[in-house]
Amino acid sequence: xxxxxxxxxxxxxxxxxxxxxxxxxxxxxxxxxxxxxxxxxxxxxxxxxxxxxxxxxxxxxxxxxxxxxxxxxxxxxxxxxxxxxxxxxxxxxxxxxxxxxxxxxxxxxxxxx
Amino acid sequence: xxxxxxxxxxxxxxxxxxxxxxxxxxxxxxxxxxxxxxxxxxxxxxxxxxxxxxxxxxxxxxxxxxxxxxxxxxxxxxxxxxxxxxxxxxxxxxxxxxxxxxxxxxxxxxxxxx
Numbered sequence: 001x002x003x004x005x006x007x008x009x010x011x012x013x014x015x016x017x018x019x020x021x022x023x024x025x026x027x028x029x030x031x032x033x034x035x036x037x038x039x040x041x042x043x044x045x046x047x048x049x050x051x052x053x054x055x056x057x058x059x060x061x062x063x064x065x066x067x068x069x070x071x072x073x074x075x076x077x078x079x080x081x082x083x084x085x086x087x088x089x090x091x092x093x094x095x096x097x098x099x100x101x102x103x104x105x106x107x108x109x110x111x112x113x
Numbered sequence: 114x115x116x117x118x119x120x121x122x123x124x125x126x127x128x129x130x131x132x133x134x135x136x137x138x139x140x141x142x143x144x145x146x147x148x149x150x151x152x153x154x155x156x157x158x159x160x161x162x163x164x165x166x167x168x169x170x171x172x173x174x175x176x177x178x179x180x181x182x183x184x185x186x187x188x189x190x191x192x193x194x195x196x197x198x199x200x201x202x203x204x205x206x207x208x209x210x211x212x213x214x215x216x217x218x219x220x221x222x223x224x225x226x227x
Contacts, residue, residue: 032215036215036218038154043221044203044216044218046214046215088154090156099144099161099163099207099209100161100169101158103148103156105154105155106155106156
């Protein structure tokens with residue numbers, strides 16, 4: 001079955017620290033990849049996406065992610081986090097031409113001022 | 114101007130009741146979805162409609178029935194509510210097939226069954 005796995009369930013960082021959140025998926029065909037962010041009490045918002053081309057994609061608020069096809073991974077990075085980055089982060093995969101987004105279980109990021 | 118709007122935002126009800134959650138999108142998208150986010154924040158798709166036609170129906174109890182009167186609306190009706198139905202329900206929409214931008218989500222409906 002298709003699945004998405006996020007390795008870090010809860011991450012605590014100090015401001016200015018670097019961030020990397022892991023995401024792996026299980027699907028052998030073409031995929032589209034997404035990272036969503038959910039700030040406390042709010043809905044999910046798209047951070048960045050990968051469809052094709054350059055495997056290093058840049059999103060909003062200084063986030064970037066790298067698609068490594070051989071590792072079935074799409075890790076999220078940010079060089080220097082801010083307190084306002086405190087939120088839930090969800091990796092999602094759209095297998096093939098399906099309309100279905102499959103989400104990982106989310107990572108809670110807590111940034112201490 | 115809210116793109117995907119859900120009502121109500123909060124819903125507290127007793128076991129056994131029947132309730133509905135409404136969702137409307139003004140983005141002109143063809144496809145709409147219902148997702149359930151449980152207490153551990155896990156998001157699981159429940160249903161998807163494309164232009165009023167049901168295209169995704171995951172393993173969901175029959176007590177849950179989606180209804181799409183037109184492609185801008187997707188409502189969720191739940192019969193005989195149970196404690197385990199307590200969750201946040203998110204509506205989302207996308208151009209057909211999730212498009213190049215994934216989904217646009219509503220702000221969620223927090224359902225608490227007591």
